Each structure stands twice: as structure tokens, then as C-alpha cells.
Amino acid sequence: MNTNDFRGALESELSRSFGVTAENAAVWQLHDSISRVVMENISEQWKQSTEQHMSGRRAMYLSMEFLMGRAVYNNLLCLGLTEVVDEALKVHGRSLAELEDIEDAALGNGGLGRLAACFLDSAAAHDIPLDGYGIRYKYGLFKQSIVDGFQHEEADNWTKYGDPWSVRREEDAVEITYGDQKVLAVPYDMPIIGYGTKNIGNLRLWQAESAEDFDFAAFDSGDYDGAVKSQNDAENISKVLYPNDNTDKGKVLRLKQEYFFSAASVTDALRKHKARFGTLDNLADYVTIQLNDTHPVIAIPELIRQLIAEGYTFDGAFGIAHKVFNYTNHTIMAEALEKWDSKVVEKVLPEVYAVILQINEKFYADMYARRMDKAQIREMAPIGDGKVKMAFMAIFVSSYVNGVAAIHTEILKNDALKEWYEIYPERFQNKTNGITQRRWLALCNPELSSLITKLLGNADWVKDLDELKKLEKYADDENVLKEFMAIKEAKKHQLAEFVKVHDDKDIDPDWIFDIQIKRLHEYKRQFLNALSILYIYFGIKDGSIKDFTPTVFIFGAKSAPGYRRAKAIIKLINEIGDFVNADPETADKLKVVFVQNYNVSYAEKLVCAADVSEQISTAGTEASGTGNMKLMLNGAVTLGTYDGANVEIVEEAGEENNYIFGARVEELAEIMPEYDPREILFKDEKIKRVLDKLIDGTFSDGGVPSDQEGSFRELYKALTDGASWHVPDHYYVLGDINSYVETKLRLNADYKDSLAFARKCWLNICNAGKFSSDRTIKDYAENIWKI
Numbered sequence: 001m002n003t004n005d006f007r008g009a010l011e012s013e014l015s016r017s018f019g020v021t022a023e024n025a026a027v028w029q030l031h032d033s034i035s036r037v038v039m040e041n042i043s044e045q046w047k048q049s050t051e052q053h054m055s056g057r058r059a060m061y062l063s064m065e066f067l068m069g070r071a072v073y074n075n076l077l078c079l080g081l082t083e084v085v086d087e088a089l090k091v092h093g094r095s096l097a098e099l100e101d102i103e104d105a106a107l108g109n110g111g112l113g114r115l116a117a118c119f120l121d122s123a124a125a126h127d128i129p130l131d132g133y134g135i136r137y138k139y140g141l142f143k144q145s146i147v148d149g150f151q152h153e154e155a156d157n158w159t160k161y162g163d164p165w166s167v168r169r170e171e172d173a174v175e176i177t178y179g180d181q182k183v184l185a186v187p188y189d190m191p192i193i194g195y196g197t198k199n200i201g202n203l204r205l206w207q208a209e210s211a212e213d214f215d216f217a218a219f220d221s222g223d224y225d226g227a228v229k230s231q232n233d234a235e236n237i238s239k240v241l242y243p244n245d246n247t248d249k250g251k252v253l254r255l256k257q258e259y260f261f262s263a264a265s266v267t268d269a270l271r272k273h274k275a276r277f278g279t280l281d282n283l284a285d286y287v288t289i290q291l292n293d294t295h296p297v298i299a300i301p302e303l304i305r306q307l308i309a310e311g312y313t314f315d316g317a318f319g320i321a322h323k324v325f326n327y328t329n330h331t332i333m334a335e336a337l338e339k340w341d342s343k344v345v346e347k348v349l350p351e352v353y354a355v356i357l358q359i360n361e362k363f364y365a366d367m368y369a370r371r372m373d374k375a376q377i378r379e380m381a382p383i384g385d386g387k388v389k390m391a392f393m394a395i396f397v398s399s400y401v402n403g404v405a406a407i408h409t410e411i412l413k414n415d416a417l418k419e420w421y422e423i424y425p426e427r428f429q430n431k432t433n434g435i436t437q438r439r440w441l442a443l444c445n446p447e448l449s450s451l452i453t454k455l456l457g458n459a460d461w462v463k464d465l466d467e468l469k470k471l472e473k474y475a476d477d478e479n480v481l482k483e484f485m486a487i488k489e490a491k492k493h494q495l496a497e498f499v500k501v502h503d504d505k506d507i508d509p510d511w512i513f514d515i516q517i518k519r520l521h522e523y524k525r526q527f528l529n530a531l532s533i534l535y536i537y538f539g540i541k542d543g544s545i546k547d548f549t550p551t552v553f554i555f556g557a558k559s560a561p562g563y564r565r566a567k568a569i570i571k572l573i574n575e576i577g578d579f580v581n582a583d584p585e586t587a588d589k590l591k592v593v594f595v596q597n598y599n600v601s602y603a604e605k606l607v608c609a610a611d612v613s614e615q616i617s618t619a620g621t622e623a624s625g626t627g628n629m630k631l632m633l634n635g636a637v638t639l640g641t642y643d644g645a646n647v648e649i650v651e652e653a654g655e656e657n658n659y660i661f662g663a664r665v666e667e668l669a670e671i672m673p674e675y676d677p678r679e680i681l682f683k684d685e686k687i688k689r690v691l692d693k694l695i696d697g698t699f700s701d702g703g704v705p706s707d708q709e710g711s712f713r714e715l716y717k718a719l720t721d722g723a724s725w726h727v728p729d730h731y732y733v734l735g736d737i738n739s740y741v742e743t744k745l746r747l748n749a750d751y752k753d754s755l756a757f758a759r760k761c762w763l764n765i766c767n768a769g770k771f772s773s774d775r776t777i778k779d780y781a782e783n784i785w786k787i
């Protein structure tokens, strides 16, 4: 399409749908019509790609979460239409930039959901037949605002102005049966447009609706509540995304959600396969299913159940399921491993539970045959202690199990899932995560993209990120480094403008931008970052820290609404900010800013503007991290621990070009059993004066009910005394703080030599090739899916 074609199509679409001209259309109308023109334009191609996927071997990616972000810019980029559309809009005095008001599709919490989105993008770009299956939540992840330093949540009604990138496919609706309820799963399909190829993948999101019509008999007899009850109960299933990441509360509605989309997706696959081939015997030759964590693991007994209903024996069905399923683990933290009360599963999903019992029996039989110790069999069984253990069921049935970074997979094999690895070593693989360079460089950083394309002489890197390696020869080229520095400065200016408008905060683009953006969680240690700022503040005041390069510490993070400590940490960061920012003695050196409603679109602005990427989780806790990769790719140095993908980042880009600190996994294994944080607190005056601030009344945690202690005192006591569920300072905040601050100060001093610092940033960009999700997805395709 050229500019004129697009303009014509857009004008008639606006007139037909809304009776407006491009000049006076509201932003949402403009967005709606642009997308309709695009959707019309790709529809034939999309149909052909779908047919291609369905006629050969394909992979289904089952995920509770797809954190897609804003679709419009990405879709235009992938179609090569960005300029065309912008030109067309300019004729009418409008611009693509106005579409920044369009909401993100935030159907995910964080890393796991965004990874799913990056995978779909990479597969589409590289003609890999992968399709996503998930839930079309009415409300995505809550919107966050900060009021008086506290997080406030608001519902995210993301389809308020429509959802023009989806197509409802009534004809593929599936009936879902629970012990006490029947609902309809209606699919909405979103095209996943491959960059520079004709291939278009599909994301199918299921929406829950009532299987029965509105009950007029009840309504007529005056029973208004009864008349709408079945509808409400049905719609509740896809109403809202659970906002917890890395925890499991075991709620019935959550189990219903998991079964809802798993069963709908399995039914869909069987239906399509049978219609095409007339048999399910060869299902595993054509379909492979990747389970994104344990959330869709209920798909395993569901597939077996449906195969048995089709006449297969249990063993025959199990054999097919074994070939079809693979499971990705995203966490080693015990509290995140899903376990469902057997009684609950039996009540909510009686027929599925009957199959789980059979799987459990087969496990016992198989392990007896291997002469495994009885106690160990009981430990590892899919059903035990009155619970269904989703991870164990997944590993027992699947062909392959994978971790998401080298260190994470090693911990799974040697520690967390050691017993499983001993039985099935051939099942375990590593797939280090990645990110798509289309969104995380080409789209969000056109300035840096242009420089890269200019130096390389082509834009091949957009589909082959290893090309960046060729830029290493410019690492000592002063002109190139200066061009890079000018771009970084421009991106810092852009971010500063946005922060001013969005958060009404002033930040100075001449300062170091030190950025920590990720979900708020104790193991990610935003608390450590906050304490280090206070540490540095006192150091500047008492003169022990000299020549500190002015730094703004930027935080972006959402806390699960019920996670009290995480919320206390948000408030604490804001209190420290108010305190530090207001002190005239430090005001020209230190600043703390917590931005509101960190999401994909905000991330696109933050990652380009960072000088320093904070990746400071306790070693052994962050499975991979993917934000670390986004910041690296845009030329930030990593200030981080030896954890998750940081290990590989440093391996690729050089330890000398990054800032690694803190205890390592092996060291912590030695230290933790003996660790007493109070010894540090009593011996180290500088740490003590920081910690004392939490409880000396300087900061206000907002007052508390009389029967509870203040939340900052609770944070303090978590470090010194622990709590009923954990040892004192179980994330080793105080243990790592000195090495952290030292490293931070070394970085701060290094920054003064701006060319030498830019060189480090540059080498990080050059060596980011490994962290493309193109590499990850090809590895899945080759070594797990065999596509």
C-alpha cells in the first residue's frame, strides 16, 4: 500500500464507521479505522498462513498470560507501513504519535507474559508455525497510580474503545463443563504479523460466556438476580487477570480459568485435526504443545480424557499426551509451584480428576518397575499430601522440560528437580530467554536503529541480531561513540519530557539515569536499591563520598495488591525520594523518582534512556529476567548479581563492561545456614544509620491499625528477626549491601570518563545478539518441537 491508497481507505473507513473526517476524528476513532484498514489488507494473507499452519506440523503455546502491549505501532512496523501511515495522517494534520493514548493490552503480569508475546513475534518473523492460546480477560493487569506515596489500583478496561485487532470466531466456540457449571468459550483471534515475511501467526484468546440464554421465565416471575445469574457466573471466569506473579493462592476461580482455556484449546486442536485427517492416531505428528509454566498443565489430563472419550485406552491416550506436551519452568521458588487441593480439583473437575488419579497410578507403577524407594515415590507423585502437584504431573507426562537461563536450568537439574533429573536426564533442556529486537530496538529506539543500520550498511540485524557483533570494530572509534552518546542523550531528553507529563516529576537528562524496572518483589530487592540510596545520601552528607556524579534513580514497579511488604517498599521508596529530593545539600546530586503504572509502553521509553540497568536479585532467585536484555540492547551497563541471564549477559559482553557484585549461588549455600544479619547491623555503623532511618520516625508509613506494627518497622524486623515463614533477611540484603554500594560507586566514578563509559555501553549492544528471542524460538523449534 502506498500513502495515497492508505489515505483513501482510511478516509472512507472513518466516514463509513463514524461519519467523521480524518481532521476531526477522535484519537480512538482514528486508531479503530487505521486498524480496520490494516486488518482488511492482511486478511487474505492471514487466512493463507492459518491454512499453512494447520496443514503441517505446528506448535501451540498455551499461556495464561500474553503481555502484548500496544499493537498498532508494532503491526505497522512489521508491515513496513509506519512511514506510509504517518504521511497519510500528516495530510490531515494528524500524526501517528497521537496513538500514544491508545491503551496497552496488558493481559499479563510481567516476564512470563511478555516472553510469550516476544515468542509469537519471533516465530511469525521466522516462518515458524507457532500459535498462541490464552484468555481474553475483560480486565487486564490493574492500572497503578501513586497517591501520597502509596500504590493505588484501578481496573484496566482495555477494550473500552473496542478491540479492532481481534476477530470473534463464533463458529469455533467450545462448551466447557465443570462439576457445577457449563460455560461457553468463544475465541477472539489476533493476527501476529511477521516482520518482512508473508507469514502471519495467530493468537487465540478465549472469552467466557453463558451457555444458556438470558432466563426470561425467571425475569418474568420477578427473580431478576436469578435471571442473570448464570450469565454472570459464566462471564466471571474470564473477567480478570490474577495480579499475583510468583505466588499461588489456590483460589477456585483461578483453577476454573486454567481449565477454561486449556480445555478450550485442546478441544479446538482435536476438532480441527479430526476434521482434516479423520483420525487422532497421528495427532502427535502434527501438534506439539508448549505449557508456559504450570498454569495450563491441566491440559494434560484433559487431552487424555478427551482421547479416552474418543475410544482410546488410557495407555494409548497417555502415549499420545507424552509426545504432545512439553513444559517450561519459570521459577524455582517453592511458593510459586502450583499445588491444588485434591478435594477442590475433584469437585470442580470430577472427570478430569478421575484421569489425574490414573496418571498417578501409572506413576506409581512405573516407579515401582524402576525399583524406586517407596518414600521417594510418595514425595514425587502427582498426587500427594492431599494435593495435585502440577509441576510433577507435567514432568512425568511431558517429552521435554526446560529452564529459562543456563544457571536456572542447572539449579533445576542439580537442586530443585534433582530427583526428576536423575530419572529422566534426557528430558531436561535449557532455553535461555530472549526478547524481540523488533519491538525492543527497531520500534522503541529508531535513532539507535538508524545508526546501527548506517554502520552495517543494511538492516539485516532486524531479523538476525548476531549482526550486531560486526559493530565491535567501532568500539574505539570516537566519532561513532559520540554519535551513540548523542542518541542516548536524546532518548534521555525524550524520557524526561514524558516523565514530566505523565508523572509531573523533573529529571535532568545530564545526570546518570540509573533504572530498576520490574515487578515489585522481595527477591528482586528494590529494597536493597532503596537502602543503597540512603547509604550514599549519608556518605555525601558526611563527606565520605566525594565527587559523586549526579544520578537519578528511577523505579517502575507494580506490586500484587495483596502483597503487604511489596507495597511497603513502594511507599518507602517514595518516602526516601521525598526526603532526599528535598535536601538542598544533596539536591544537585541525588534524585529518586518512582514512575506510575509501569507497563510495556512505558518500558519502551525507559529502556532506551538508561545508563545503568539494575538487575540485583539475590543469586539463585531470578530464573532469567528479560528486562536485563532490553536495557543491554539499548546500551546500558548492567549493575547486577550473578543471577539468571545476567550470568550469560556478562559472559557475552565481558565482565569488564558491566558491574557485577554480591554473593554467588554456591557462596550463599555456604553462608545462609550460619547467617546472622544482626552481626552486620551491630558492627557496621554505616549500615546501622541507614537501617535506623526506617524506625526513627523520619519516614511515615502512613499510620497503621492499632493491632498492627508499622509497615517500615515490619520491613526492619524482616531483616533482623525474620518472620514465622522465613529466616532473618532471607534475601541477603544486608549481606550484599557493602559490595553493592562499592560497585555502584565504582560505576559512578567510571561514568566521568564519558568515552570509556560509552565504550562499555557500545560493547553491550554489540554482544546482545544471543538475547534475541529469534534465537530462543529457533532452539525450541529445532530441539523440542522438531519443526
Ligand code: 26Q
Pocket: 109, 110, 111, 112, 113, 115, 242, 244, 245, 246, 247, 248, 249, 250, 254, 330, 331, 336, 338, 404, 433, 622, 623, 624, 625, 626, 644
Ligand atoms: C500462579 C498461581 C495463582 C496466581 C498467579 C500465579 C502466577 C502468575 C504469574 C505465578 C507466576 C507468574 C509469573 C511468573 C513470571 O513472570 N516469572 C518470570 O518469568 C520470566 C520469563 O521466563 C523470567 O525471566 C523471570 O525470571 C521469572 O520471574
